[in-house]
Amino acid sequence: MSRPIRALIHADALRHNYGVAKSLAPHSRVFAVVKAQAYGHGLMTAAAAFGAVDGFAILEIEGARSLRAAGYTQPILLLEGAFSLPELRLASELDLWLTVHDEAGLARLEAETLPRPVAVFAKLNSGMNRLGFPAEEVATVVARLRGNANVGEITLMTHFATADEPARGITGQLARFEAAIGSLALPVTVANSAALIAYPEARRDWVRPGIMLYGSSPFAHTPAAELGLQAAMTLQSEIISVQRLQPGDTVGYGASFVAARAMTIGIVACGYADGYPRHAGTGTPVLVDGMRTRLVGRVSMDMLAIELTDVPGVGVGSAVELWGQQLPIDVVAAAAGTIGYELMCAISPRVPVQVV
Structure with a gap:
């Protein structure tokens, strides 16, 4: 598989x-x-x-x-x-x-x-x-x-x-x-x-x-939807692992994220080798089963971590939208300090593409 x-x-x-x-x-x-x-x-x-x-x-x-x-x-x-x-x-x-x-x-x-x-x-x-x-x-x-x-x-x-x-x-x-x-x-x-x-x-x-x-949207402060535009690309994946953290536990390379409380995180099969921006930081929005949550820690080559603590009923196999028709690419790009153009153009050849 x-x-x-x-x-x-x-x-x-x-x-x-x-x-x-x-x-x-x-x-x-x-x-x-x-x-x-x-x-x-x-x-x-x-x-x-x-x-x-x-x-x-x-x-x-x-x-x-x-x-x-x-x-x-x-x-x-x-x-x-x-x-x-x-x-x-x-x-x-x-x-x-x-x-x-x-x-x-x-x-x-x-x-x-x-x-x-x-x-x-x-x-x-x-x-x-x-x-x-x-x-x-x-x-x-x-x-x-x-x-x-x-x-x-x-x-x-x-x-x-x-x-x-x-x-x-x-x-x-x-x-x-x-x-x-x-x-x-x-x-x-x-x-x-x-x-x-x-x-x-x-x-x-x-x-x-x-x-x-x-x-x-070509405008930093005008959402695409306000211009009557529709997202033409959705990047999606799934949670492949769940981890339980205690206060003081860290996440990912560099231990850059430190849990301030007991937390649940999900590991998503998506990383910078797939085209997701490595410089996206903690707080970058992500959707899991249609519910908004956030990236935590550093993006690695093949995986990233998202917080699940306050997202009920999700786990391994839950659908994740990194950007797309529910989560605008411009919102993700702004959080990552870049623009939607770069995210679109960066999708890796190893990512399967499906026209729907």
Whole structure:
């Protein structure tokens, strides 16, 4: 019998969340962001759930090739572009769309004769200072792209650093972007999940929802449920042992938790080798048979401990939800000092995945 841990992927929730994203921008086309194996949910699982999505946005050209091989004909945007001339040729052969964000990417396009022209998203740096041409150079970049026989449709793009922070928002970056593009009559994409939800002015020709598609909130203080989103992943396991503690007894590596009273703890088959955060501390919420309790002591490679003292009727074999449809992943992430994105992407290959 295998370990009881498993990750459930809720296809209905994926469909629902895509519908929420689409409803926010009914006049925009939607790139479903499916990088990092669809934020840990499985690339093909997510693609199937999203159905007649307008397009996909992805980082990994291997994933883009898999989508094409599976019969998906929608636009597929490579968010960091092609990294070499062979990748550039492959992108052309597969009819992938390319982000071009620096001189090296432009030079590759100008150095090669491609099997077919590629649609290009020219990324401008409006203030995040990560990727992108200086926004004020947009006219020069567009002129070079327009003069290149390898380039088809051109779209202008930027990415916001603080769309998820209401106190700062997108105003400064959006103003810089708009001032730079001036009267250029080209399609535009600027909205990630946070901007799509919070800023109607960011809902342009294309929008690029990511985290919201998987049922997590992009905002630290707004629960996903308040945004109409549903959790698309549940990580669950079972109690495999029960221990009785006396005052002064300790739990786990480093003896970091010391019992202040007589206690009962349950040992759960889940650890950091499964993707649960090792840095989650005592007090991180966990559900056992639908009742809320807490993590105690350090998370080890294959197990963690939870308090059962005040949770009646549970024991070996009781169901544990580490996060999911009853316990929001954002709540667990906040308690562990991280974000839901990291937890989703960290699920280990050794954890069985079941689509439900």
